[in-house]
Amino acid sequence: MNDRAERLSGWGRYPVAECMITRPRNAEAVPPLLSHLPKAIARGNGRSYGDASLAPDATVDLRRLDHFIDFDRTSGCLTCEGGALLADIVDTMLPRGWFVPVTPGTKLVTVGGMIASDVHGKNHHVAGSFCDHVEWIDLAIGAGEVLRCSPGEHADLFAATCGGMGLTGVILRACFRLLRVESTAVRQRIVRAATLADAFEIFEASLDWTYSVAWIDCLAQGRHLGRSAIFLGEHALSDQLPPARQAAPLARHARRTKHVPFDFPAFVLSRPSVRLFNRLYYAAQRPGNAIVDIDPFFYPLDAVHDWNRIYGRPGFIQYQCVLPLAESEMGLTRLLREIAAVGEASFLAVLKRMGPASFGMLSFPMEGYTLALDFPANRGSFALLDRLDAITAEHGGHIYLAKDARAGATSFANGYARLDEFRAVRAHYGLDQHFASLLSRRLEI
Known part of the structure; x- marks a missing residue:
């Protein structure tokens, strides 16, 4: 174990903070460590975008807690340490016919981070969030104490931890269910939508597809507002593969990176550059069916190492909000009009259909639609995002804490109805005395 001061940031590279970082060698070292630390926060692979895993006094790096502990081939339950990387799980289990039931858009995240953020994927409308598939967690809550939490044991702490952004303790171990698959391929369908209304119609007509996601042109205006390329997917059965792949349906294929x-300099993300990129990208998405590998379908950006450098040295902000189903079309129309009028460039804009709200007290999902966009970290973007916050709130939505780096305490509190319940659980277990982050202080959690 070693302590040293380091300048850290999330994946957005904004904000940057000098943090005293501690790297325990194993899970057994964490509980006694917490007894001697000031208010701490756990950090996995640093893939939350903002300041959720930054604590100047005590940031606990869990990347050494990366061991697999057990796998039950009958139930599909995998037990591993909280610092285990999703990439290692996929690389180990997929060739054996198992895949994670819910995955975010990158596999460079830890299991502990996935639980703390209660990550969702392209299949939330049918599978819920990642924590809906978690059987139990072992949680170090400070003062040397470890509690096993599950839907039936310390259920209040379990619900606070799932989506609780690390503010309830350090996730040492977790057990969760995997999904049986027959191949490493996805049966994909691409559908183009000329307008936002068309995109909604396609999403609602495609609810029987397991996976659905849209890239959306956030700079299109007028009759093209909300034009999108929608990607639908199902895990390919072995007999649906091309003949050449049917002999080894679970073989992995090398991926170019x-x-x-x-x-990058600022002009790369100028409005004309991104507008041109969006037009070309939309035109390139040819409607039709194809068999594609799991990696490009679920993790397209993982093929571009250090892609966060595209936004330049100041970094970027990812803005993700969710709106209730009844308000989604009107609210998203207003959001897209505001973004297109200002012209702040975002070429990584994603639209997804969400299912029912998750059980976690601070979990992000609710039934409706979620929009995620990237913006350069500059004064113009911050002013725009304040206006997007107001529109989101007016339509009964809220932002995603795992992506946030700049929201205010009032707008956050107004969007999360169970915040007081979360605070009460923190106080009941004494967690408010042991765990804090820059995010929790900024949002006055």
Whole structure:
């Protein structure tokens, strides 16, 4: 175990803070460590975008807690340490015919981070969030104490931890269910939507597809507002593969990767550049069916190492909100009009259909639609995002804490109805005395 001060940030590279970081060698070292630390926060692979895993006094790096502990081939339950990387789980279990039931858009995240953020994926409308598939967690809550939490044991702490952004303790171990698959491929369908209304119609007509997601042109205006390319998917059965792949349906295929070697200059993300990119990308998405590998379908950006450098040295902000189903079309129309009018560039804009709200007290999902966009971290973006916050609130929505780096305490509190319940659980277990982050202080959690 070693302590040292380091300058850290989330994946958005904004904000940057000097943190005293501690790296325990194993899970057994964490509970006694917490007894001697000031208010701490756990940090996995640093893939939350903002300041959720930053604590100047005590940031606990869990990447050494990356062991697999047990796998039950009958139930599909995998037990591992909280610092286990999703990429290692996929690389180990997929060739054996198992895949995670819910995955975010990158596999470079830890299991503990997935639980703390209660991540969702392209299948939330049918499978819920990741924590809906978690059987139990072992949680170090400070003062040397470890509690096993599940829907039937310390259920209040379990619900606070799932989506609780690390503010209830350090996730040492977790057990969760995997999904049986027959191949490493996805049966994909691409559908183009000329307008936002068309995109909604396609999503609602495609609810029987397990996976659905749309890339959306956030700079399109007028009659093109909300034009999108919608990607639908199902895990391919072995007999649906091309003949050449049917003999080894679970074989992995080498993936070419690229690297962003330097911070891009600002003009790369100018409005004309992104507008041109969006037009070309939309035109390139040819409607039709194809068999594609799991990696490009679920993790397209993982093929571009250090892609966060595209936004330049100041970093970027990812804004993700969710709106209730009844308010989604009107609210998203207003959001897209505001973004297109200002012209702040975002070429990574994603729209998804969400299912019912999750059980976690601070979990992000609710039934409706979620929009995620990236913006350069500059004064113009911050002013725009304040206006997007107001529109989101007016339509009964809220933002995603795992992506946030700048929201205010009032707008956050107004969007999360169970915040007082979360605070009460923290106080009941004494967690408010042991765990804090820059995010929790900024949002006055």
